[in-house]
Structures are given as C-alpha cells and as structure tokens.
Amino acid sequence: MNIPAPAIEARHLIKTYPGDVTALNGMDLTVEPGTVFGLLGPNGAGKSTTVKILTTLARPDSGEATVAGHDVLRHPDRVRRAIGVVAQHSGADPAATGRENLRLQGRLYGVTGAALGRRVDELLERFTLTEAAERPVKGYSGGMRRRLDVALGLVHRPEVLFLDEPTTGLDPQARSAMWEEIGRLAGEEGLTILLTTHYLEEADRLAERVAIVDRGRVVVAGTPDALKGELRGDAVHMELRQAVGDAGRTLLTGALRALPGVHEALVDGARISVRSDDGAASVPALLAALERAGVGVATATVARPSLDDVYLRYAGRRYSEADGPALVGGAR
Numbered sequence: 158m159n160i161p162a163p164a165i166e167a168r169h170l171i172k173t174y175p176g177d178v179t180a181l182n183g184m185d186l187t188v189e190p191g192t193v194f195g196l197l198g199p200n201g202a203g204k205s206t207t208v209k210i211l212t213t214l215a216r217p218d219s220g221e222a223t224v225a226g227h228d229v230l231r232h233p234d235r236v237r238r239a240i241g242v243v244a245q246h247s248g249a250d251p252a253a254t255g256r257e258n259l260r261l262q263g264r265l266y267g268v269t270g271a272a273l274g275r276r277v278d279e280l281l282e283r284f285t286l287t288e289a290a291e292r293p294v295k296g297y298s299g300g301m302r303r304r305l306d307v308a309l310g311l312v313h314r315p316e317v318l319f320l321d322e323p324t325t326g327l328d329p330q331a332r333s334a335m336w337e338e339i340g341r342l343a344g345e346e347g348l349t350i351l352l353t354t355h356y357l358e359e360a361d362r363l364a365e366r367v368a369i370v371d372r373g374r375v376v377v378a379g380t381p382d383a384l385k386g387e388l389r390g391d392a393v394h395m396e397l398r399q400a401v402g403d404a405g406r407t408l409l410t411g412a413l414r415a416l417p418g419v420h421e422a423l424v425d426g427a428r429i430s431v432r433s434d435d436g437a438a439s440v441p442a443l444l445a446a447l448e449r450a451g452v453g454v455a456t457a458t459v460a461r462p463s464l465d466d467v468y469l470r471y472a473g474r475r476y477s478e479a480d481g482p483a484l485v486g487g488a489r
C-alpha cells in the first residue's frame with residue numbers, strides 16, 4: 158500500500174528575530190494531504206512565523222520543511238507554484254473590481270485565455286461574488302473582501318492553501334459564512350488547508366487535526382475530539398464574589414485538589430476552574446470546601462471539556478489569558 162507523503166512537513170524549525178525574540182523554538186508539524194489542519198494559539202505564539210517559513214517568505218535559522226513535496230529552502234519556486242496564500246491582510250487591489258483582481262492574480266501564475274475566464278467565473282460563483290464582480294473592491298463588505306481573498310488564493314488550483322486567520326475582524330454572520338465556504342473547499346479537489354487561528358471554536362469546527370502552539374512550538378496535536386477526550390471528566394467553572402489573594406490561592410488550590418474525584422484546580426482571581434470525574438456530583442463538596450474557606454461563590458457551571466480546557470492543560474494557562482498566570486497545582 159502506498160502511504161501518501163505529507164502535504165506539509167516541518168522539522169524542528171527555529172527562528173529568532175532581532176532583539177532576541179524567539180518566535181519558533183522547535184516547531185514540528187505533519188499535515189496529511191487533503192485535510193484541514195488548524196494551527197491554534199494565542200497572539201505571538203508563532204503561527205504567522207510558521208506560515209511565513211512554509212510559504213517561503215522567511216527563512217528559519219535552522220530546521221527543515223517541505224510543502225507539497227518540495228523543500229522550502231532548496232526549491233522555493235516550486236513551493237510557490239504549489240501553494241495559495243491568504244494572508245491576514247488582503248492582497249486585493251481596492252481600486253480594481255473583483256473580476257480584475259482575479260484575472261490579474263491568474264496571469265501572475267500563468268493562467269491565461271479561456272481557461273482563466275472559466276476559472277474566474279467559477280470562483281466568483283463559488284464565493285457568491287458574481288453580482289459584485291464588476292464593482293471596485295473598495296465598496297465590498299468585510300465578508301466579501303475575505304471571500305475574494307480566498308478566491309485569489311485558489312485561482313491557480315494550488316495543492317496546499319494557507320489561510321492565516323481567515324475570519325479575524327469579521328462579524329459573526331460573515332464568520333459563519335466563511336466557515337461554511339472553508340468546510341466546502343476542504344471536501345473538494347483534494348486540497349490541503351493549513352489554517353491558523355486564535356479562535357478555539359474555529360479550529361474545533363473546521364480542522365480535522367489541530368496543533369496547539371505555545372511559545373514557538375507545538376505543545377499537543379491531534380483531532381479536536383481526541384484532544385478533548387484525553388481530558389478526564391468534566392470542567393467545573395465557578396465565579397467568586399471576591400478575588401482570592403496570592404496566599405489564599407495556594408491554600409484553596411490544595412483544599413480543592415484534595416476533594417474526592419477532583420484532579421486539577423486553577424484559582425485565578427475571582428475565577429476557579431476544576432476538573433473532576435463527575436462535575437455535577439462534585440459541586441456540593443466544592444461549594445462546602447469554599448464555604449469553609451470563607452469564599453463566597455456567585456455562580457457554578459459544569460461543562461464537558463472544550464479545546465479551551467485542552468489548552469489550559471497543555472499550555473498551563475487559560476487560553477483567553479495566555480499571557481496571564483501559570484496554572485497553580487500542576488496540570489499534567
């Protein structure tokens with residue numbers, strides 16, 4: 158049996174920027190062909206730097222990578238022909254129409270004549286831009302511009318498409334429309350998509366596999382379900398009436414972790430997150446322990462594990478506060 162070569166493979170990429178900023182610190186990635194892969198991490202984690210190296214816009218200090226079977230350092234020209242890139246900031250010319258932008262992009266990649274016309278019509282249709290095709294892009298809504306950006310990345314039928322933060326800045330409606338487009342694209346033409354995002358929900362929804370990136374390397378990779386499944390039990394989140402100080406935090410963490418069925422406890426100001434075998438069953442004991450400690454609880458909710466919990470476990474910090482405090486009491 159033939160095992161297909163990975164569409165993207167990166168081995169131990171290191172990249173430092175002037176000022177001693179370590180953007181990548183041993184980044185490893187393997188993306189199977191025809192899949193959507195989500196590179197998930199907070200701002201500054203190293204996602205854009207990874208994409209720049211894989212799309213030949215930057216060179217690593219060390220390490221190696223191949224995209225569509227071509228080495229990014231030895232054959233950058235071959236890589237460029239095989240990929241489409243949708244950067245965070247639109248590459249479209251605002252003064253030109255949607256159709257003109259697509260035609261220009263096609264010509265840059267050597268697509269010409271009737272084949273170009275057909276491809277442009279097809280993409281306008283697919284991204285519901287046919288009606289707006291003859292209008293200058295500067296009059297497009299945010300969602301229309303983003304759809305055009307993705308269409309531009311696809312004109313030359315790339316094997317691998319890089320989508321850097323595809324829905325940042327879009328309103329919820331445009332975001333969910335974009336999710337639908339990406340979901341559809343992924344099923345077609347054996348296209349491989351590498352998507353970077355800092356939206357946990359986006360990665361959960363779109364990507365077959367996810368790598369969680371923190372401080373320049375992958376801390377954990379797998380299918381969203383497998384990652385969530387690795388977390389035992391439920392998450393119990395509690396909002397306190399008052400924030401807990403540093404001294405109280407250590408004591409409280411110890412007291413909560415000592416309760417039967419409780420594995421992890423994070424006390425962070427006025428919020429407490431606990432992982433327990435059976436969330437609902439633990440709530441009375443948790444509330445009693447907090448009452449004994451003189452801590453008033455405003456709300457308590459029980460939830461199945463989310464990718465947020467996965468991040469908390471592997472990065473040791475809450476996703477939404479990735480630059481915030483480390484997990485007290487150890488998560489692993």
Ligand SMILES: Nc1ncnc2c1ncn2[C@@H]1O[C@H](COP(=O)(O)OP(=O)(O)OP(=O)(O)O)[C@@H](O)[C@H]1O
Nearest residue numbers: 174175178179180199200201202203204205206207
């Ligand atoms: N050109 C540069 N010069 C100096 N430092 C840089 C440069 N580009 C990125 N960095 C730094 O490298 C680290 C990784 O940045 P990178 O943009 O790759 O992260 P990211 O996960 O894509 O975040 P974002 O979503 O904000 O783009 C950050 O600390 C960033 O400040």
